[in-house]
Amino acid sequence: MQRVHGWIGRKDRHPVSLDAVVYRDEGESAPVRLTNLTDEGCRIEADHHFRIGERVEIAIPGVGRMKAQVRWALHKSAGAKFVGDQA
DSSP: OOOOTTOOOOOOOEEEEEEEEEEETTSOEEEEEEEEEOSSEEEEEOSSOOOTTOEEEEEETTTEEEEEEEEEEETTEEEEEEOOTTO
């Protein structure tokens, strides 16, 4: 596989289709679907918008709650990176 000059690599993602719940800083919770997952992050599909930089907790079935930060956001989808205790 060739990469664009300056490309920052990431681990291969594992396609999934998991129902999960996102807990936002404002105290809201919302159902979401995770469509890929690694030990570093995930892609979130939802009926609402996320803000880049937003910190959330994602309740993932069989895993538990993971703290994460939104790294990119589009209409009805977002990418989140799992973070340590700083969320």
